[in-house]
Amino acid sequence: MIEKVIGIDIGGTTIKMALFDLTGLMLDQWHIATNLVNDGEEIPDEIIVSIKKRMAENNQSLDEVLGIGIGVPGPVTEEVVKRAVNLGWTDFPLKQLIENSLDIPVALVNDANAAALGELWKGSSKQIRNIVFVTIGTGVGGGIIVDGKIINGTHASGGEIGHIPVQAEEERICGCGNTNCLECYGSANGMVKTMNQLSNKTVVTNTKEIFDLLQAENPQAQKTLKITIDYLARAIAGIVNTxxxxxxxxxxGVSEAGSVFLEPLKESINDYAFPQIAGNFNLRKAVLGNQAGMYGAAYQVVNTLTKKGRE
Amino acid sequence: MIEKVIGIDIGGTTIKMALFDLTGLMLDQWHIATNLVNDGEEIPDEIIVSIKKRMAENNQSLDEVLGIGIGVPGPVTEEVVKRAVNLGWTDFPLKQLIENSLDIPVALVNDANAAALGELWKGSSKQIRNIVFVTIGTGVGGGIIVDGKIINGTHASGGEIGHIPVQAEEERICGCGNTNCLECYGSANGMVKTMNQLSNKTVVTNTKEIFDLLQAENPQAQKTLKITIDYLARAIAGIVNTxxxxxxxxxxGVSEAGSVFLEPLKESINDYAFPQIAGNFNLRKAVLGNQAGMYGAAYQVVNTLTKKGRE
Structure with missing residues (x-):
């Protein structure tokens, strides 16, 4: 018998699932559509049915599955999903529903935190146990991993680095309700807004257009990159110094621009970092893309099993 | 036999030492002067002699001492003191020197981190395992404790929150070499500088004078408090959101001003904190004063012993 775990990444459109061995080798992957009817109430059953069907099709026994990790787009406690606006869930007992049906231990994890764990498990070298994961897309998210474990936080709000306050001359209202959070300036949306403000009209609608203009040495695009990176670098240096x-x-998504974005970001973090850290820290691009959530959800349950085994 | 540990706090003037039981009850305390001759080379021997003498005087056996924790004013690794400018140490093998002589395990810890651990051990309720400790004195220091353990960091620079970059109209050079670190504005020194700048002359030389002027409703003092707290609150909210x-x-020292300082600080952190955290977080004044370092150094070695016991 090969011991296995399942990693699941629930998104607003698709639920991605994969079977792994305990070392993180992906053995199989599949997906189903996210069913949003009835405030997402059908989702647990559809996950259960899909797992049973897939395992049966592959002549694999559920007995070999030691645990199921599930990444969710919202804050989670060990027991429930506190809130997942896109799915319609509030204090939703996802863990219990799946465990009761399949009799396999379930571990919940926030999706940004899952991506961070995935990068730790499969993207970093084995010796590394402490990473700061920053995801720069529509918003800015993060996952803080200390000694191999995600910091979920006292109010399930660990890693909310997109909401680090920044100082700016203007005021941008954040989706969270606060003003001038990092993600108002450091995200793809923030970058587009900055570019259009500097141009005094709507010249771009996405960051790809900004990076195209950068290649043409457009001065507003250059200034936009500089401003965006300065906000990100200050906040990341603050985390790094802590x-x-x-x-x-x-x-x-923004990290996909590659070195044109990551090189000046690293340089700028260097400028703001504590002297003992500056020049000595390691910064790399995430490698798992949209599979990171499945890997990390699987790792979350591997972590839980290891902990239980030690008790 | 009662199992005991010794906690030591090495300062630039005094070396404070105390004997504890494993629950953190202080059984005895004493101190010696810090001998700075020969780049602090005499310090280990003087600590050893002092411990032997004190234990003998009290008819206590060194066999009952399971470990010695030592707080040091500088970055430490598990093995050495990387640098302690005030003592003259660079890559100083303090652990080995004491262990070789007394045959008792030694654990090193940075002094701000020791103070944080002390507050966790004796200042917080037993259930609490995750704290952010901020010390606001001449400079701004910190200690980050996750799951009961200090984050010492990859370059022995964990908790250097005084060096979180801040945005300001002027430029203040920090002792670390960077410009506009938090402690340039959020420390006692920063506060005095701000007050004198607002007054266009030297009206105060310490924060006590500022707090006295605050009681007299001096407008510059009020503005100084507001500015200082804003810098601190932004940085602390950033840490809290992370x-x-x-x-x-x-x-x-500045925290000793009490509620006139801590109440507006808490309010301001609330304004900048992520909505799920704002209004729900616990902020308290440190309670151990200048004994925190001894408590925390002792706790560091208790932690080490527990870890070894588990292996």
Whole structure:
């Protein structure tokens, strides 16, 4: 018998699932559509049915599955999903519903935190146990991993680094209700807004257009990049001076721009970092893309099993 | 036999030492002067002699001492003191020197981190395992504790929250070499500088004078308090949004001003904190004063012993 775990990443459109061995080798992957009817109440049953069907099709026994990790787009406690606006869930007992049906231990994890764990498990070298994961996409998210474990926080709000306050001359209202959070300036949306403000009209609608203009040495695009990176670098340097992690991992759509974005970001973090850290820290691009959530959800349950085994 | 540990806090003037039982009850305390001759080379021997003498005087056996924790004013690794400018140490093998002589396990810890651990051990309720400790004195220091353990960091720079970059109209050079670190504005020194700048002359030389002027409703003093707290609150909210700790503990000389300082600080952190955290976090004043370092150094070695016991 090969011991296995399942990692699930619930998104607003698709639920991605994969079967792993305990070392993180992906053995199988599949997906189903996210069923949003009845405030997402059908989702647990559809996950259960899909797992049973897939395992049967592959002649695999559920007895070999030691645990199921589930990444969710919202804050989670060990027991419930506190809130997942896109799915319609509030204090939703996802863990219990799946465990009761399949009799397999379930571990919940926030989706950004899952992506961070995925990068730790499969993207970083084995020795690394402490990373700061920053995802720069529509918003700015993060996952803080200390000694191999995610910091979920006292109010399930660990890693909410997109909401670090920044100082700006203007005021941008954040989706969270606060004003001038990092993600108002450091995200793809923030970058587009900055670019259009500097141009005094709507010249771009996405960051790809900004990076195209950068290649043409457009001055507004250059200034936009500089401003965006300065906000991100200050905030990341603040985190780095607080936690002094082994590795900073940058993911999300904007990171796909590659070195044109990551090189000046690293340089700028260097300028703001504590002297003992500056020049000595490791910053890399995330490597798992949209599979990171499945890997990390699986790792979350592997972590839980290891902990239980020790008790 | 009662199992005991010794906690030591090495300062630039005095070395404070105390004997504890494993629950953190202080059984005895004493101190010696810090001998700075020969780049602090005499210090280990003087600590050893002092411990032997004190134990003998009290008819106590060194066999009952399971470990010695030592707080040091500088970054430490598990093995050495990387640098302690005030003592003259660079890559100083303090642990080995004491262990070789007394044959008792030694654990090193940075002094701000020791103070944080002390507050966790004796200042917080037993259930609390995650705190952010901020010490606001001449400078701004900190200690980040996750799951009962200090984050010492990859470059022994964990908790260097005084060096979180802040945005300001002027430029103040920090002792670390960077410009506009939090402690340039949020420390006692920063506060005095701000007050004198607002007054266009030197009206105060310490924060006590500022707090006295505050009582007299001096407008510059009020503005100084507001500015200082805003810098601190932004940085602390950034940490809180990243780590979502169970408790924020404020220590250091400035915290002794009490509620006139701590109440507006808490309010301001509330304004900048992520909505799920705002209004729900716990902030308290440090309670151990200048004994925190001894408590925390002792706790560091208790932690080490427990870890070894589990292996």
């Amino acid at each position: 936690l002094d992690p082994e590795e900073i991992v940058i993911g999300g | 780590l979502d700790p169970e408790e924020i503990v404020i220590g250091g």
